[in-house]
Amino acid sequence: MPYEMTYSERTRYKRCQDSAYRAGEEAVTNLQAALALADLTLPSLSNDGPVAGHGFVRLGGCNAAFANRLAEVIAAGADALQCQR
Secondary structure: OOOOOOOHHHHHHHHHHHEEEEEEEEHHHHHHHHHHHOOOOOOOOOEEEEEEEEEEEEOOOOHHHOOOOOHHHHHHHHHHHHHOO
C-alpha cells in the first residue's frame, strides 16, 4: 500500500512548490530585464515550474550569433565586476 501524506505534509509540500514556482517566475522576469538592457531577447525563456522543490527556468534554444553575443555581454559584465573589487 503506497504512503499517503498527511494534511500538514501536503500543505507544507504545496507551500514549497508554490514558493519554487514564484522563484522561477522572478528569475525569468529578472533575466528578461537584464537581457533587455543588452538589447537581447530569448523568446522561449519561461518558467518551467518547480522541479524537486526549486524554481526551474527554461532558457530555450538560440542561434550561434545570439549565443556569441550573450557570451560577450556576460564576459563584459564579469570583467566590470572584477574591476569593482
